Amino acid sequence: MWSYTLRRLLATLPTLLAVITACYLLVHAAPGGPFDSERKVSEAVLANLQAKYHLDKPPVEQYFYYLGNLLHGDLGASFRYADWSVNDLVAAALPVSLSIGGTAIVLSFVIGVVLGIAAALRQNSAADYTVMFCSNSGSVLPSFVLGPLLVLVFAILLKWLPAGGWDGFNWKFMILPIALLTFINVATIARVMRGSLIEVLHSNFIRTAKAKGLPTRVVVFRHALKPALLPVVSVMGPLTISSITSALVTETIFSLPGIGKLIVNGAGNRDYTLVLGLVVLITVLAVLLNLLVDLAYAALDPKIRY
Amino acid sequence: MNKKIPLLAAALLLALGASAAVIPPGVQLHASQTLIRNNGSEPETLDPANAESVGANNITRDLFEGLTANDSAGNIVPGVAESWKQMNPTTWVFKLRQNAKWSNGDPVTANDFVFGIRRFLDPKTASTYATTFGVFLQNGLLVAQGKKPTTELGVKAIDKFTLELKTAGPVPFLPALMSNNNLGAVHEPSVKKFGKDWVKPGNMVSNGAYMLKEWSVNSKVIIEKNPQYWDAKNVTLERVTYLPIEDENAETKLFETGQIEWTNQLPPGTFEKFKAQYPKDIKNQPIIGLRYYSYQTQSPQFKDVRIRKAMSMVIDRDILAQKVTADGQSPAYDVVVKGTIGEDVGQYDWAAWPMAKRVEEAKKLLAEAGVKPGTKYTLSYNTSEYHKKMAIFAQSEWKTKLGLNVEMEAMEFKVLLKKRHDGTFQIARNGWLADYNDATTFLALVRCDSDQNNNFNCNREAEKLITEGSNTTDLAKRKDLFNKAAKMIMDEYPIIPLLQYSLPRLVKSYVGGYSQDNVQDRYRSKDLYIIKH
Numbered sequence: 001m002w003s004y005t006l007r008r009l010l011a012t013l014p015t016l017l018a019v020i021t022a023c024y025l026l027v028h029a030a031p032g033g034p035f036d037s038e039r040k041v042s043e044a045v046l047a048n049l050q051a052k053y054h055l056d057k058p059p060v061e062q063y064f065y066y067l068g069n070l071l072h073g074d075l076g077a078s079f080r081y082a083d084w085s086v087n088d089l090v091a092a093a094l095p096v097s098l099s100i101g102g103t104a105i106v107l108s109f110v111i112g113v114v115l116g117i118a119a120a121l122r123q124n125s126a127a128d129y130t131v132m133f134c135s136n137s138g139s140v141l142p143s144f145v146l147g148p149l150l151v152l153v154f155a156i157l158l159k160w161l162p163a164g165g166w167d168g169f170n171w172k173f174m175i176l177p178i179a180l181l182t183f184i185n186v187a188t189i190a191r192v193m194r195g196s197l198i199e200v201l202h203s204n205f206i207r208t209a210k211a212k213g214l215p216t217r218v219v220v221f222r223h224a225l226k227p228a229l230l231p232v233v234s235v236m237g238p239l240t241i242s243s244i245t246s247a248l249v250t251e252t253i254f255s256l257p258g259i260g261k262l263i264v265n266g267a268g269n270r271d272y273t274l275v276l277g278l279v280v281l282i283t284v285l286a287v288l289l290n291l292l293v294d295l296a297y298a299a300l301d302p303k304i305r306y
Numbered sequence: 307m308n309k310k311i312p313l314l315a316a317a318l319l320l321a322l323g324a325s326a327a328v329i330p331p332g333v334q335l336h337a338s339q340t341l342i343r344n345n346g347s348e349p350e351t352l353d354p355a356n357a358e359s360v361g362a363n364n365i366t367r368d369l370f371e372g373l374t375a376n377d378s379a380g381n382i383v384p385g386v387a388e389s390w391k392q393m394n395p396t397t398w399v400f401k402l403r404q405n406a407k408w409s410n411g412d413p414v415t416a417n418d419f420v421f422g423i424r425r426f427l428d429p430k431t432a433s434t435y436a437t438t439f440g441v442f443l444q445n446g447l448l449v450a451q452g453k454k455p456t457t458e459l460g461v462k463a464i465d466k467f468t469l470e471l472k473t474a475g476p477v478p479f480l481p482a483l484m485s486n487n488n489l490g491a492v493h494e495p496s497v498k499k500f501g502k503d504w505v506k507p508g509n510m511v512s513n514g515a516y517m518l519k520e521w522s523v524n525s526k527v528i529i530e531k532n533p534q535y536w537d538a539k540n541v542t543l544e545r546v547t548y549l550p551i552e553d554e555n556a557e558t559k560l561f562e563t564g565q566i567e568w569t570n571q572l573p574p575g576t577f578e579k580f581k582a583q584y585p586k587d588i589k590n591q592p593i594i595g596l597r598y599y600s601y602q603t604q605s606p607q608f609k610d611v612r613i614r615k616a617m618s619m620v621i622d623r624d625i626l627a628q629k630v631t632a633d634g635q636s637p638a639y640d641v642v643v644k645g646t647i648g649e650d651v652g653q654y655d656w657a658a659w660p661m662a663k664r665v666e667e668a669k670k671l672l673a674e675a676g677v678k679p680g681t682k683y684t685l686s687y688n689t690s691e692y693h694k695k696m697a698i699f700a701q702s703e704w705k706t707k708l709g710l711n712v713e714m715e716a717m718e719f720k721v722l723l724k725k726r727h728d729g730t731f732q733i734a735r736n737g738w739l740a741d742y743n744d745a746t747t748f749l750a751l752v753r754c755d756s757d758q759n760n761n762f763n764c765n766r767e768a769e770k771l772i773t774e775g776s777n778t779t780d781l782a783k784r785k786d787l788f789n790k791a792a793k794m795i796m797d798e799y800p801i802i803p804l805l806q807y808s809l810p811r812l813v814k815s816y817v818g819g820y821s822q823d824n825v826q827d828r829y830r831s832k833d834l835y836i837i838k839h
Contacts (some may be wrong), residue, residue, distance in 0.1 A: 032720025035434075037358070038738075040727060040757035042437045044429035044452030052432065082351045083505050084523055092523045148555075155563050163559040165549065166525050255551045255560070257524035265348075270720050 001298070005291065012287040016280070020070075023279045024063055027272045034079040034270040053079060053273070066276065075277035080269040086277035089262060094281070097251075097258035099169060101244035104178045105236070108185030108243075113232065115186065116193020120228075121220065123198060131190055138187025147180050147253035164254040177254045181243050192235055197228040226300050233300065237293040241286050327542045327819050327835045334838040340545045341817065341834065343568030344557045348524050348550040352505040354487035355426040355433050360739075360827070363487065365548055368529055368831045369512040372490035373400050373419065373469070374481050378821040378833040380743075382482050386414055386491065386513065387469070395476040395779045396444065400484075402467040407534040408493050409510075409517045416463035418491035418513075424449075424456035425497070426488050435488050437757070438741060442483060444472035476779045479647065479744040485828075486742065515541045515832035524550055529831070542835035558812065561587075567814040574692045577633040577810045586815040590634040591822035594645045595739035595807035596748065598638070599685070599700070600726065603763040603800050607683060607732050612675040614799035616668035617733075619656050620707040621700055623804060630699045631692070633810045638803040641792055642748040645825040648781075649745030649788040652796060665707045672708060679709030687735035688719040696804070697735065726760040736760060739807065743826060745788050746776065752795045763800035768792075814839075 035041060035049050050056040053076075054065055069076055075086035119131035154176060155163035167173050200206060201224055209219045248260035259278060266274035329335070349362035357366045367375075373387040387400035406414035425431055427440045429452040440446035444460025460472030473480060483489065493504075493511040500509045510518045515537070516529035527548040531541050549566060551557045554573035558580070560566045572580055581588045601608045608614055623637030636644070640652040656664050685700065687693040697714050704710040712733070717725075725731045738758075740747045749772055750756045754764035768791040775787030809827055813820050816839040820829070 030720075032718065032722075032724040036720050036723040036727065037434055038723070038758075039434060039438055041432075041434045042429070042451050044450065045432050045434065045436055047452075048429050048432045080350055081348065081523065082356060083353065083502060089523060092525070148559075151559055156559065159563065162565055163563040164556050165551075165560060165565055252553050253556060255549070255553065255556045257522070257550075262524065268718060268720070 001295075005295070008291050008294070009287075015287065016283055019283045020067070020276065020280060021063075023276055024066065024272075027267075027270070027275050028059065030267075030270060032270055034272060036270075053077065066273075070280065075280070076273035078274050079271040080266070080274070081271075086273050089274060090259075090277055090281060093257055093259045093262045095169075096166060096256055097244045097247065097260065100174060100177050100250070100256065100258065101181065101240070101247060103174070104181035104185060105240045105243050107178065107182045108189055108239070109232075109236065111182065112186040112189025113193050113229070115190040116232075117197060117220070117225075119190065119194040120197035120201065121216075128194075131194070135187040135190045135194075138183050139191070143180055143184060143249045144253065146183065147176075147250060150176050150180055151253070164256070166255070166257050173254075177247075177250050177256060180250055180253075181247060185239050185243060188235060188239060189232055192231050193228065196231045197224060200224045200228040229300055230297060233293055233296045236296075237286075237289045240289050241282070244285065327540065327833050329542070329818065329835055333818060333835075335542065336816065336836040336838045339543050339836050340547070341543055341568065341831065341836065342547040342549065342566045344551045344560070344566050344570045345527075345548040346550070346570035347552055349527065349548075352510070352518065352521065352527075353502075354490055354492065355422070355431050357488065358434050361548075361550070364829075365527055365529070366487045367514070367828065368516040368546065369510070369514045369518060370487045370490050370492075371406075371514045371535075372487050373402075373484040375485050375830060376824070376826065376828040378819050378824060378829060380821075380824040380826055380828065382485060385485065386419075387484075390481060396473045398471045398473070398480055399464070400469045400471065402469060403536055404467055405536045406513060407536060408513050409532050409534050410493075411534055412493070412495075412511070413466075414491060414513045415466050416469040417466075418494065419469050420461050420463050421494045422491040423461045423489055424459055425492065427459060428456050433488060435486075435741075439483065439486060439489055442473055442477045442480070444474055446474060475777050478779075478781060478784070479742060482647075482744070483742050515830065516546065519545070526550070537832070541832045543831050546831045561812050567817055569812045572633065572810045572812065574695065575632065580810075580812060584812055587812045588810070589813050589820065589822055590808050590810040591824060591827070592634075592636060592643075592645065592806055592808045593739065593827050594643055594743060594825045595737065596638055596641065596643050596751075596803060597635070597696075597737050597805040597807060598641075599802040599804065600731075600734045600736045600761045601763075601800060601802070602729050602731050602734070603761050603798075604729065605732055610675045611799055612671040613677055614802075616671040616675075616677075616708065617704060617710070618799055618802045619654075619664045619668045619671075620661075621703050621802065621804070622661060626696065626699055627805055630695055631805065634808040635805040636808070638806045640796060640803055641752050641801065642745050643806040645743075646740065646745055646748060647743050649748075649785055649792060652789065652793055654796070668708060677710075681710055683710060683712045683732050684715050685712050685733045685735075686715045686717060686722060686725055686731045688722040689716045693735050729760075729762050733802075734760065736801070737807075740826065745785075745792075746772075749788065749792065752792075752800050761800035763795070763798055765791075765795050765798060768794040 035046060054062055078084050078086050078089055115131045119128040122128050151163045154161045161175055162173050165173060206219060206224055209223050248264055251258045251261045263278045345361040345364055347359060347361045349365055350359055351357055351362055352366060354366045354370050357363050371385045373385050374382050375385040377383045386402050386406045388403040390398060390400045392398050402416055408414060426433055427436050427446060427449045436450035437447060440450040445454050445458045448454040449456055449459050462470045464470050491513060496504045496511040503509055507518050507521050515532055515535045517532045519530045520528040530545050554571055557569045561569050601614050627635050627637050639654050639657045642649045642651055644651055685697055687697050701712045701714055704712050726734050738751055750758045753759060753772060754769045771787045771791035775784045778784050816837040817834060818837045819834040
């Protein structure tokens with residue numbers, strides 16, 4: 001297992017390099033530069049700015065300069081937020097996104113699996129229809145509709161929670177964004193869990209277990225649950241990534257200083273180093289999460305061995 | 307004599323005393339003097355030399371004090387300089403108050419201003435405003451362009467508390483110009499000790515009414531009263547929190563839940579709704595800014611002034627202001643707007659005509675220019691609901707009244723900026739907020755060889771008048787020359803003026819000191835106070 005993990009990690013290096021290279025080319029190819037503003041800056045100022053950010057060097061030299069810094073863990077200086085390095089900006093935004101997205105994904109997994117099991121065991125009952133109705137609502141209701149609704153009810157009408165903003169890790173400010181992300185993710189997980197468990201419950205080995213007279217509880221939790229979790233585990237990777245990094249709508253609705261907002265602002269400002277730094281971060285996160293998913297697969301399915 | 311810029315003694319301006327919060331008699335102050343306001347975006351920096359955005363300048367205005375300052379009504383008041391005197395058309399002497407201190411207790415001296423101003427114009431500092439403001443100081447432009455050393459800049463410390471500024475020509479608005487903190491003092495030992503980190507909490511030494519307490523990037527900036535400030539006893543607000551919320555819908559919700567007391571700007575189309583909902587809190591003052599469309603006057607489509615004139619004539623600015631944007635802005639027909647000092651606001655004759663007559667005349671002009679109905683043009687704008695709404699209206703006006711087919715082209719702001727600077731457009735959305743209150747800030751939009759001239763039109767005769775006006779010391783003559791030049795240029799229709807900006811926002815009625823006369827929207831927290839509520 002250790003050698004597999006190591007091999008997987010090493011195999012990600014070409015992926016990472018390819019992603020960085022593609023992103024590097026794309027951000028530099030985008031029309032409009034980082035120093036384009038309403039007022040044209042003088043040639044001398046522009047030359048100094050370009051020298052400061054090494055944009056005066058040939059593109060290939062710039063690229064290797066960036067990679068060299070990256071190897072030392074230096075993501076460079078932000079073009080837009082001149083007082084901060086990209087490392088500073090990422091360090092400030094990542095805990096926000098991790099805490100909101102991470103908590104939401106854990107809650108989604110627990111709630112989604114429980115609801116999915118409940119719906120599968122009572123297929124075509126009122127409970128099943130209720131769970132599926134809620135799941136489908138979560139799938140079709142976009143977060144830019146549901147989020148403001150949550151704000152309207154819990155912040156403006158009931159005045160129980162703040163409408164948005166960030167106050168360190170004050171839980172009051174975290175509840176609504178976590179609730180929004182959880183609701184959306186639960187919908188996916190519950191539907192996948194339900195479908196998968198129903199399929200497993202109709203398989204031959206479960207029929208054998210039932211024929212042996214095992215109680216339903218044992219059949220479900222000892223025999224059916226593990227294989228039924230496999231499809232759920234496979235969707236957890238992308239769901240986690242999107243919860244942590246792509247929650248732009250959530251971050252906008254609740255004015256959270258997270259990664260999603262940073263990457264959109266970075267792209268709009270042509271803040272090359274900031275965009276590249278965030279792409280590196282997201283790629284690394286994606287690779288690690290995919291690896292975790294694979295390892296979870298192995299733990300759940302004895303047929304899979306590395 | 308009264309119309310001349312007074313030379314020597316007559317120009318002596320004395321400080322009338324402290325210019326802090328004026329609390330009307332009978333007003334009871336709230337026990338807690340704190341304010342939370344949304345600033346609209348994350349400041350790109352807190353270094354006053356590099357501050358460019360409105361948001362960054364809002365904060366640096368509290369942290370730093372220049373030679374002069376703006377009070378809540380927008381008037382120029384003494385800052386660190388308690389008085390100033392114009393010695394001759396190009397020489398000004400500022401007397402600094404001797405009790406002004408940095409937040410670490412060091413005295414604020416003339417040398418701090420020399421250091422700050424030289425640093426601002428030094429190309430190494432790479433301030434985007436260096437040429438904009440530098441052009442007014444002696445050798446300022448050459449220094450900003452890296453063609454002369456900063457030591458040749460027209461700024462000199464006569465003694466510890468006396469500063470001399472030499473200008474490139476007569477600059478009657480110099481005291482107003484010096485209220486911009488880009489041209490202010492910075493604490494040299496801190497800059498040298500901490501490098502770029504001198505702006506971080508714990509490192510920053512500032513000379514304004516407030517000190518930097520906390521800066522959580524993309525989350526908040528908190529400033530607190532500076533006990534070393536020379537007028538600290540008249541500063542009422544103890545703490546101000548600036549939030550960087552960009553989404554206007556999100557900020558209004560925070561206002562509704564009481565989490566913020568001052569919004570940056572209302573979402574488009576919501577002014578009337580919030581006016582009815584919060585009649586005591588709604589604010590909407592005109593500011594000196596112009597919304598306009600630029601023509602690429604060198605493009606084959608718009609070389610003919612008759613086409614440019616016709617298309618300008620048929621846009622009904624009244625409907626645009628009252629029904630389309632509907633947030634308190636006013637129609638504009640000139641490059642300068644109401645409230646601007648140094649020039650009268652001009653108006654086209656046809657602006658008073660009934661629309662039917664305007665359309666008839668416009669059709670005639672197009673026919674003379676050989677433009678047939680169905681002719682295609684492109685209007686470029688940066689993606690935003692507000693700009694889209696305005697563009698759809700203009701497109702409809704041109705289609706229904708003249709039969710022209712104008713295609714709308716939405717794009718990112720950076721892309722539009724590049725198109726405008728490169729001249730690779732036909733018609734482009736544009737806008738300008740005055741950097742200082744003088745007509746020259748607007749004339750820069752239409753002057754020959756100006757970096758801000760995105761329309762590529764040039765009228766050399768008008769240019770001569772502007773140059774002559776800029777070099778005269780007679781204010782009435784200066785205004786007259788600028789008026790004539792602006793008319794000559796606007797008769798060539800390089801741009802389509804549309805609306806004068808206003809700022810619809812919500813500010814809690816218990817925030818005292820907020821004035822709706824402030825045409826540059828520049829407020830100092832030292833002028834504000836919280837009324838008992």
